Amino acid sequence: MARMPVAERRSILLSAAFAVISRQGVSGATTRAIVDEAGMKLASFHYAFESREELLAQLVDVVVGNQEVVLALPAEAGTDLERLLELGLLRYFEQVRENPLRERAMFELTQYSMRTPSMQGFAERQYARYRELAVASLREAADRTGCSWRVPLPELAADLVALTDGITLAWLADGDDGRARRTIAFAARALASEGVHPPAAAPTDSTSRTTLTGTTPTTRRGEAS
Amino acid sequence: MARMPVAERRSILLSAAFAVISRQGVSGATTRAIVDEAGMKLASFHYAFESREELLAQLVDVVVGNQEVVLALPAEAGTDLERLLELGLLRYFEQVRENPLRERAMFELTQYSMRTPSMQGFAERQYARYRELAVASLREAADRTGCSWRVPLPELAADLVALTDGITLAWLADGDDGRARRTIAFAARALASEGVHPPAAAPTDSTSRTTLTGTTPTTRRGEAS
DNA sequence: ACGCAACTGGGTCAGATGACCCACTCCATC
DNA sequence: GATGGAGTGGGTCATCTGACCCAGTTGCGT
Incomplete structure (x- = not known):
């Protein structure tokens, strides 16, 4: 009007x-x-x-541009890597729970674009974006806990995206909160086991493992393997 | 005609x-x-x-009735649990690769049923079926390698389903075989780490860890985490 | 051979849908 | 306060779609 x-x-x-x-x-x-x-x-x-x-x-x-979360790290400093990841995943899950329709619409659009010739590439871009966000979150999680990753970050990001997708899809299908949370615990465990623990132990490498104040040490590692 | x-x-x-x-x-x-x-x-x-x-x-x-694979265990005896799971996942992935349209149709039907009131429950049944199949596969994998699971089998089955779903969805979106295989390796690692190793070590429990011929020992355990 | 019910062909019908059109009405600017 | 164009309203049109119908045909049991 x-x-x-x-x-x-x-x-x-x-x-x-x-x-x-x-x-x-x-x-x-x-x-x-x-x-x-x-x-x-x-x-x-x-x-x-x-x-x-x-x-x-x-x-x-x-x-695609507005997509924001794959892992929503909490503001407070978590204790260890696994717990931090779990909290992040739980926060993501809460967002899904609050707005299941949104997630459904996302899947719907992805599938639509996958079978629409003129939109080829959208699904690809979407997943690239997911992984990009996952990379950022995982890097931050490692930084915050002073850990580093044993595998290339982009690879781990793909694992995280697969897990969140699977968890989301299953929850949309059956709405079982408990199961989703248990799978999240598993996911956190699985991801955290790809991280190298922080406690001031023997520095495994020649690099002088500096401070772990939570900001600077970029924890870039393992770009091979 | x-x-x-x-x-x-x-x-x-x-x-x-x-x-x-x-x-x-x-x-x-x-x-x-x-x-x-x-x-x-x-x-x-x-x-x-x-x-x-x-x-x-x-x-x-x-x-739903015809659904058959979540993890396609190879016939040959695998070496260890992780490798066996990885081979099973890779075989599943090959099936997806051979027939991507089938998978797309499955996701399509799931979503359709999720938003069709008269078909409420289908998505739920579908995922229940997936998990059922996953339970069977995981139990067999443990039996074959003489392992047992540290967590309740149904729970682990949900984890496996989430992983395969996530892997499948990502592959359908971007068709990146390498990435899918790397995520599969991660999934195998993650799942295997929920298993208790086989070598004739100290029996952790009072139960007399019997033979590991691959058939009888049901490896039911940890129903209470 | 025969009857009849299972099955087929070629239609109709109402409603939904994407696209589009054009006369009209504001409102900002001069 | 005139005016031109941005924006609106209420249509039309061709096509698609699900449902349905009924006169015909054809194979099977008898």
């Missing part, structure tokens, strides 16, 4: 589309359903976007 | 529907697309099934 710049209208439509998709799936996100969700008239849709497909393509872009 | 009993017609239509879904998604599996795939006329569809929805429901049942 109200007059508004195209940009804002587009953005509202994108949000509305995401909302509809999370409830009805991509195929349920018809132009009419979307404008209805947005409280607009059908004509406004084609004023803002060339076509439904164009909106979907843009939505996919926005969504 | 040919005359055939309803049962066979139904089964052909179900296969055709699965094929269409793997290519076009559930929403692309219109009655027309399905009968086209099956080489039938539209009327035959409604002769065999009440409605499209009924076909979809039956498909979902069939598919």
Whole structure:
């Protein structure tokens, strides 16, 4: 109803589309359903976007850009690496629990793009982004606990992404909180066992294992193997 | 064209529907697309099934029943637990690689059922089935290597399912074989570290850890973590 | 051979859907 | 306060879709 710049209208439509998709799936996100969700008239849709497909393509872009969590590390200093990872995963899980529809919509969009020729590459980009975020989180977790990783970080990031995906999917399917939390404990254990423990023991390498104040020591390691 | 009993017609239509879904998604599996795939006329569809929805429901049942692999243990006796698990996961992965469309269709059906009220419970049953299969595979893997599990088997099965799901999903998204194999190695390591090693060492418990011929010792343990 | 019920073909129908159109109405600017 | 274009409303149109129908055919048991 109200007059508004195209940009804002587009953005509202994108949000509305995401909302509809999370409830009805991509195929349920018809132009009419979307404008209805947005409280607009059908004509406004084609004023803002060339076509439904164009909106979907843009939505996919926005969504990849906005993706933020794979592992949500808590602010407080955790005790050891495993516990820190577990807390991070639990926090991620809480986000999923709070907003399951969001996750469903993400899976929905991924699958849609996987079988839409013109969107080839989106799924790839999405997972690249997930791993990128995972790398950052894992690096931070190691830094904070003064650990370092035995395997290349990007590789471990892929493991983390696989675990969170699997945990999320299973939880969306059966909603079993307890199981999800137990799997998270397993995931934390598994990931932490790829880390080298911090206690001021024998420095395994020639590098002079400096302070462990939590900021500087980048803990880059094992880029081979 | 040919005359055939309803049962066979139904089964052909179900296969055709699965094929269409793997290519076009559930929403692309219109009655027309399905009968086209099956080489039938539209009327035959409604002769065999009440409605499209009924076909979809039956498909979902069939598919859950046919589900077979989560971990495909090789026939030859593996060396140690980790290696055996890795080989099993690699074999599973080969199956996925050979038939990616099948996996896509499975995810598609899962998501469809998750947001279809009348099919609530399918996703749940599907994951229950996965875990059931995983339990069997893990038990066999332990038996074969004379190991036992430190955590309850059903719990470990959930971990395995999460891992295979995550690995499969990531591979479907980016098709990176190397990464999938590296994540599989990680998964094998992680799972194996929940097993108790076989070598004739000190029996940790009072139970008289009997033979390890690979059949009888059920290796049930830790039902209480 | 014959009857009849299982099965098929080629249609119809109503509703949904994406795309699009054009007369109208605001509002900012001059 | 005139005016031009950004934005809106209420349609239309072709196509797709699920459901359904009914006159015909064909194979099987008798």
